[in-house]
Amino acid sequence: MSGRVIRIERVAPRDGLVEEPELTAKGYRLGDPRHGAKKHHAVNSVYVRSLDEAAELIARGFSQWMGAKGKRPSLVSPASLRILRAA
Numbered sequence: 001m002s003g004r005v006i007r008i009e010r011v012a013p014r015d016g017l018v019e020e021p022e023l024t025a026k027g028y029r030l031g032d033p034r035h036g037a038k039k040h041h042a043v044n045s046v047y048v049r050s051l052d053e054a055a056e057l058i059a060r061g062f063s064q065w066m067g068a069k070g071k072r073p074s075l076v077s078p079a080s081l082r083i084l085r086a087a
Helices: 034-039 051-061
Strands: 004-009 027-031 047-048 065-069 073-075 083-084
Touching: 027 073, 034 065, 034 073, 047 051, 051 083
Parallel strands: none
Antiparallel strands: 004 083, 027 047, 027 065, 065 073
């Protein structure tokens, strides 16, 4: 795993839409696996400033909030994500 992360995408997007990581004023939002079934609660969210940081957490089992225009973001498991890196 080398190179800067240029994109994180959902392997099977909902309704064929292009879903991207949710970017909030605090940064990219992820769900911490230590909270199990409650990792989707806002209080259990973790925020990072870059896609590289998000990719590191995804590799450690964190889930990524993904959204598309007109669709509410959803929490996506690491197994359902693809990380694309620059050569």
